[in-house]
Amino acid sequence: MVYAGNFGGERHRFDTLAAVLACASPARSGDSLAGLAAHSAAQRVAARAVLADLPLRHFLDVALVPYETDEVTRLIIDGHDAAAFALLAAMTVGDFRDWLLLPETGSAALAAVAPGLTPEMVAAVSKLMRNQDLIVVAQKVRVVTAFRNTIGLPGRLSTRLQPNHPADDPRGIAAAVLDGLIHGVGDAVIGINPASDSVPGAQALLTMLDDLRERYAIPTQTCVLTHVTNAIDIIARGGPVDLVFQSVAGSEAANRGFGIDLALLREAHDAALGLGRGTVGQNVMYFETGQGAALSANAHHGVDQQTMEARAYAVARAFDPLLVNTVVGFIGPEYLYDGKEIIRAALEDHFCGKLLGLPMGCDACYTNHAEADQDDMDTLMTVLTVAGCNFLICVPGNDDVMLSYQSLSYHDALALRAMFGTRAAPEFEAWLAAMDLIAPDGSIRALAAGPATLVRALAGSGVAA
Amino acid sequence: MSEDAAPPAALPPAALPPAALPPAAVPPEAVPPEALPPEALPADAALWERLRAATPARIALGRVGHTLPLDAVLTFQLDHARARDAVHAPFDAAALAAELAPLATITLDSAAPDRTTYLRRPDLGRRLSDAGAALLKQAVQADPAIAGRDVAIVIGDGLSATGVQAGAAALVHAILAELRGLTVAPVVIATGARVALGDAIGAGLRARVVIVVIGERPGLSVADSLGVYLTFGPRPGRADSERNCISNIHARGGLAPAAAAAILGRLVRDALRLGLSGVELKDVGEALPAPERPAAEQKDPR
Numbered sequence: 001m002v003y004a005g006n007f008g009g010e011r012h013r014f015d016t017l018a019a020v021l022a023c024a025s026p027a028r029s030g031d032s033l034a035g036l037a038a039h040s041a042a043q044r045v046a047a048r049a050v051l052a053d054l055p056l057r058h059f060l061d062v063a064l065v066p067y068e069t070d071e072v073t074r075l076i077i078d079g080h081d082a083a084a085f086a087l088l089a090a091m092t093v094g095d096f097r098d099w100l101l102l103p104e105t106g107s108a109a110l111a112a113v114a115p116g117l118t119p120e121m122v123a124a125v126s127k128l129m130r131n132q133d134l135i136v137v138a139q140k141v142r143v144v145t146a147f148r149n150t151i152g153l154p155g156r157l158s159t160r161l162q163p164n165h166p167a168d169d170p171r172g173i174a175a176a177v178l179d180g181l182i183h184g185v186g187d188a189v190i191g192i193n194p195a196s197d198s199v200p201g202a203q204a205l206l207t208m209l210d211d212l213r214e215r216y217a218i219p220t221q222t223c224v225l226t227h228v229t230n231a232i233d234i235i236a237r238g239g240p241v242d243l244v245f246q247s248v249a250g251s252e253a254a255n256r257g258f259g260i261d262l263a264l265l266r267e268a269h270d271a272a273l274g275l276g277r278g279t280v281g282q283n284v285m286y287f288e289t290g291q292g293a294a295l296s297a298n299a300h301h302g303v304d305q306q307t308m309e310a311r312a313y314a315v316a317r318a319f320d321p322l323l324v325n326t327v328v329g330f331i332g333p334e335y336l337y338d339g340k341e342i343i344r345a346a347l348e349d350h351f352c353g354k355l356l357g358l359p360m361g362c363d364a365c366y367t368n369h370a371e372a373d374q375d376d377m378d379t380l381m382t383v384l385t386v387a388g389c390n391f392l393i394c395v396p397g398n399d400d401v402m403l404s405y406q407s408l409s410y411h412d413a414l415a416l417r418a419m420f421g422t423r424a425a426p427e428f429e430a431w432l433a434a435m436d437l438i439a440p441d442g443s444i445r446a447l448a449a450g451p452a453t454l455v456r457a458l459a460g461s462g463v464a465a
Numbered sequence: 466m467s468e469d470a471a472p473p474a475a476l477p478p479a480a481l482p483p484a485a486l487p488p489a490a491v492p493p494e495a496v497p498p499e500a501l502p503p504e505a506l507p508a509d510a511a512l513w514e515r516l517r518a519a520t521p522a523r524i525a526l527g528r529v530g531h532t533l534p535l536d537a538v539l540t541f542q543l544d545h546a547r548a549r550d551a552v553h554a555p556f557d558a559a560a561l562a563a564e565l566a567p568l569a570t571i572t573l574d575s576a577a578p579d580r581t582t583y584l585r586r587p588d589l590g591r592r593l594s595d596a597g598a599a600l601l602k603q604a605v606q607a608d609p610a611i612a613g614r615d616v617a618i619v620i621g622d623g624l625s626a627t628g629v630q631a632g633a634a635a636l637v638h639a640i641l642a643e644l645r646g647l648t649v650a651p652v653v654i655a656t657g658a659r660v661a662l663g664d665a666i667g668a669g670l671r672a673r674v675v676i677v678v679i680g681e682r683p684g685l686s687v688a689d690s691l692g693v694y695l696t697f698g699p700r701p702g703r704a705d706s707e708r709n710c711i712s713n714i715h716a717r718g719g720l721a722p723a724a725a726a727a728i729l730g731r732l733v734r735d736a737l738r739l740g741l742s743g744v745e746l747k748d749v750g751e752a753l754p755a756p757e758r759p760a761a762e763q764k765d766p767r
Contacts, residue, residue: 029585165520172520179516179524333584368548368683369584369624374541397523397533398541404684406545411526411533418531446528 001062005050012046017062020054021120022304023047024127026344030292030305030335037304048128052094057085059120065301065311070252071262076118076314085116096121097128100137100355110141114357119250119310122352126306131344131383134351138387141354145322146281147221147242149187149427151390152359157422158391159413160325160361161186164402168195170208176396177212183410184417184437184444187428188323188361188391189243189286191223195402202226203239210240216435219279219427221322223286228260228268235271242277243286243322244268250311253299262318269319280427283322283359289313290327291345292335305335306345310352317356323391324358326350328380329366330405339376342366346380350389361391365407374398374406381408385416392416414444521686541685548683553580556622557630558654564634568641568652571604573597575657583657590659592701593666597655601669604651614648615737617672617699621658625680628689628715633678636691636714636722640676643730647737660694660708667699674736675699676729681712690715693725695732697742707743709736 003020004013014020022036024047031037038044060080067073087109088096099105126134144152151158163176173192180186190213192205202224209222221242226234228246235241246265247258255261265285272284294300294308301308309326316324326349329342336342346362353360364380366372381392398409416422423429423442432438439445513525526537533541562570576592577583583590593601605612618640620633637652650670655662660677667675674697681690692712696703709732713719736742 033586033588163522165522169519172522175516175519176522176524334587337585368545368685369552373545395522397526397537399523399544399685401521401523401684401686404682406685409523409533411528411531414528414531443531 003050003054005046005053007046007049008042010042010046012043012050014047014050016302017054017058018064018301018303018307020047020051021064021124021127021307024051024124025304025306026127026341028291028305028335028341028345029333029337030295033334034295034300034302034305036302051124052092052097052128054093054124056088056091056093056096056121059118059124064120064303064307065251070301072251072255072311072315075262075318076120076311079314079318080118081115083116084113087113088116093121093124093128096125097133100125101133105140107140107142110137110355111357114355117356119312119314119352119356120307122355123307123310123348126310126348126351129351131347134347135383135387138347138351138354138389141388143354143357143359143390145283145320145359145390147278147283147322148280149219149221149425150280151188151322151425153426154388155421155423156425157385157389157413157416157420158188158361158425158428159185160188160323160391160393161190161410162193162393162395162400162407163190164193164195164395164400166195166402168192168201168205170205173205174208174212177209179396180394180410181218181435182437182444183394183414184424184432185394185410185413186218187220187425189221189223191225191243191245191286193225193400193403197226197230199226199230199233202230203234203237206234206239206241210242217431219425219431221278225286225288228264232268232271235275240277241272241275243284244272245286245288247288247293248312248315249289249293249297249299250303250308250315251294251299251301253301254294254297254308255315257297257299262315265315265319281322283320285316285319285321286323286325287312287316287319287321288325288327288363289316289349290331291349292331295335296331306348306352309345309349310356313353313356313358316353316358321359323361324353325361325363325391325393326353327363327365327393329370329372330363330403332367333370336370338371339366339373339379342370342372343376343380343383346384347387350384350387354388359390361393362389363393363407365393365405367405377406377408377412381412381416382419385420385422418443544685548685548688551625551627551680551683551688552584554626554630555580556626556656558656561620561630561634561654565637565652565654568637570652570654571601572654573600573656575655575659575662577657580657587659590657591661591664593662593669598665598669601653601666605670611650612671614650614670615673616644616647616733617650617653617663617667617670617675619653619655619658619663619666619675619677621655621660621662621677621679623658623660623679623692624682625689625691628680628683628691629678631689632691632715632722636678636693636726639722639726640678640693640729643726644733647733660692660705661701661703663694663696664699664701664703667696668701672699673697674733674742676733687713687715687717687719690719693729695729695736695742697736697740697746704743707741709742709746 023038161180165172328346577589663677691714
């Protein structure tokens with residue numbers, strides 16, 4: 001099949017579906033690096049016009065990554081819910097865009113069609129949408145998950161407390177946890193990226209976090225972000241695993257680069273469910289993704305990085321995760337060059353994940369060789385909150401001293417709560433109130449007042465000694 | 466759940482198990498917040514001093530309204546500015562050559578024509594420019610004895626010219642001291658270099674092993690860190706898994722140049738003896754950290 005159309009007085013022709021999608025994507029460095037980007041700005045718009053006229057069902061007929069050799073494609077196609085798709089079956093991608101934007105298309109309708117959507121369909125429609133459209137539609141989607149608290153309710157914004165330390169020092173990590181808690185951060189998860197990949201080391205950190213959480217009855221979940229095989233090991237050794245973490249990507253080959261396949265994720269999912277540690281829910285998986293992951297593993301199959309990212313969500317979707325985090329600016333400027341590209345990619349990822357029914361959060365972040373700074377992150381955290389993002393990553397003072405990149409801060413969470421009135425997960429909020437951390441207006445108290453209770457509590461416990 | 470929920474009945478504040486609250490906790494209602502200004506809490510101040518000492522993370526920064534105090538903002542901005550300057554600082558290859566003299570050096574460029582392109586196109590930083598390839602060929606023709614040696618050393622600017630300018634010469638001297646008894650080609654100084662540029666250079670010099678000294682991606686706390694890569698049998702197309710890496714070489718609590726050179730010296734001799742490098746070549750006791758993140762988690766400019 002040839003993909004062609006007359007647009008703006010010119011005939012444009014694309015040889016493959018992958019080429020239409022790649023050329024229709026807003027400009028970004030990763031697609032240029034892969035040699036997939038549109039040759040001109042006009043060609044980019046023409047590709048969007050061609051894409052808009054494609055029937056949605058075309059994505060069920062043409063596999064971007066071969067069905068026979070890729071288990072992610074098989075997962076997408078074999079798991080497709082034709083009944084849920086029926087409402088959309090006669091639509092083009094352009095029709096679908098219009099339908100999503102109708103005020104009458106509400107949360108219930110979006111939830112009903114989610115099992116009928118494939119990652120390629122949502123990636124395609126996102127390429128026809130401005131940032132504004134991505135926000136308006138995402139806002140309508142609610143994805144609620146639960147473990148020891150309930151994440152994703154309207155008016156709520158959860159946060160991951162990320163207390164990393166360059167040498168995994170337990171006291172240093174405890175100090176950063178305490179600082180985060182007194183800023184009301186940590187209801188999505190208290191999660192450490194370990195500097196070492198040793199299994200006993202990860203188990204020791206996990207035990208430390210679990211003791212801390214138990215001691216103060218904090219209604220949240222903890223995680224050490226180590227490889228899924230390590231989590232399986234730790235579960236076998238009786239370690240306190242709340243959530244199983246894993247980075248995932250959109251092709252079998254890219255996942256192999258992460259040392260995983262679907263069978264391994266299934267094994268880990270079953271093992272974590274078997275522990276029955278959740279109190280208000282049993283969403284036990286925590287996935288991270290990011291545009292460029294497949295290309296950096298040379299496993300992108302000639303498909304643009306945003307579509308490959310959406311395919312990673314098909315992997316996540318199969319395991320009922322508590323949290324899915326797009327680590328949007330972490331990968332570097334060769335994939336997302338500057339603040340504009342990072343902000344666009346974050347909104348695309350949030351939109352695509354939500355449409356597919358995932359509890360999307362975001363690490364609004366950048367590295368020092370990207371053309372971005374905290375001003376860009378201020379914009380990004382604001383638009384993500386407006387879009388109804390489930391959770392954001394927060395590190396002390398915007399600086400992750402282990403991973404050497406910059407993200408949002410505990411203070412940024414305060415600012416968002418003040419600007420939008422967004423609150424923590426209800427169970428966690430009740431705990432904050434019990435700890436005297438919440439002022440009557442719902443904001444988090446300044447250190448001079450209420451938090452003294454918790455500081456003294458923790459100091460008295462020896463955790464921070 | 467589709468509707469917003471008030472805190473579930475099972476978990477109102479009062480229902481928290483009393484045992485979960487440590488004995489030192491002051492019941493919120495017993496002491497009004499205004500009775501606890503920071504200056505009235507010397508124990509807490511001392512506690513926070515101890516906590517701050519436990520981590521380089523930016524904790525206990527204080528608050529102004531719902532945001533950071535200005536001094537914390539400006540400190541962060543200065544650290545970021547230094548890191549950015551390190552990424553974009555021009556590389557003075559001639560000055561480095563002069564510093565290394567009387568050591569013989571060859572100065573050349575990758576195929577990345579400028580810094581902006583370098584950051585966007587890692588593939589170009591892994592290839593020699595046409596001029597660079599020609600220059601290397603001429604050098605070997607002019608003095609065939611520089612080819613076929615045990616070790617070639619490449620110094621590349623990578624993501625921190627600042628770090629390379631400050632520390633590469635000393636590190637290379639420390640490395641040479643550890644390589645006594647081996648034959649070493651003239652040091653190649655490369656602008657616009659990624660780690661894999663060493664493959665092209667090592668192949669051009671027909672070296673058995675190539676060592677690449679390169680500037681690592683600057684962090685906020687350290688903007689001048691160096692990494693060293695070792696590849697046996699260098700040729701274009703070598704995979705990252707075929708290299709050994711020693712990272713975080715810097716003066717601010719990182720690995721000292723002499724210590725890094727000692728590890729490298731052992732690795733080079735083992736690589737030459739075993740005829741390989743990478744995951745199958747281990748330096749006993751040297752565990753390299755492997756943070757778990759989606760991709761490109763390495764600080765080094767691969």
